Amino acid sequence: MPALVLGNIVGVTNPEGLAEYRRRAASTLEPYGGRFFLRGAEIDVLEGDWVPGHVSVLEFPSAEHARRWYRSPEYQELVAVRTGVDLQLVVFEGEEG
Numbered sequence: 001m002p003a004l005v006l007g008n009i010v011g012v013t014n015p016e017g018l019a020e021y022r023r024r025a026a027s028t029l030e031p032y033g034g035r036f037f038l039r040g041a042e043i044d045v046l047e048g049d050w051v052p053g054h055v056s057v058l059e060f061p062s063a064e065h066a067r068r069w070y071r072s073p074e075y076q077e078l079v080a081v082r083t084g085v086d087l088q089l090v091v092f093e094g095e096e097g
Contacts, residue, residue, distance in 0.1 A: 003063040003093040004037065005070075009054040014084025021082040028078065032069035033061040063093035 012018050029035055037059040043052045060066040069075055070089070 001062055001093050002096060003060045003066045003091055005034075005058040005060065005066050005089060005091050007056045007058065008052055008088040009085060010088060011053070011086035012084065014082070017082045018085045021078050021085065024078055024081070028072065028074040029058065029069060031074075032065045032072065034058050034065065034069050063091050066091045 009018070026036060035058065036056060038055070038057040041055045041057065043055055045052070058066070060069065070091075
């Protein structure tokens with residue numbers, strides 16, 4: 001079942017760390033079947049009070065692939081690089097259509 005990961009950057013106190021994270025993030029996805037579906041999406045909140053920051057959506061073959069990517073040494077190295085970046089990540093898995 002396909003899975004999406006929603007990333008929402010809501011605060012940055014380390015712009016250099018964020019720049020390094022962004023340069024290297026895509027290369028960590030491929031071994032887990034992941035790719036950026038949307039990066040820096042423009043958002044129009046139609047209902048509710050969600051205040052998105054910088055939003056990206058990643059696509060994986062399954063939630064397990066997404067979790068393996070998140071736990072991977074390559075990605076966890078980037079987690080340390082992005083200290084000072086308030087990032088929310090959530091994984092969604094469900095049926096298409």
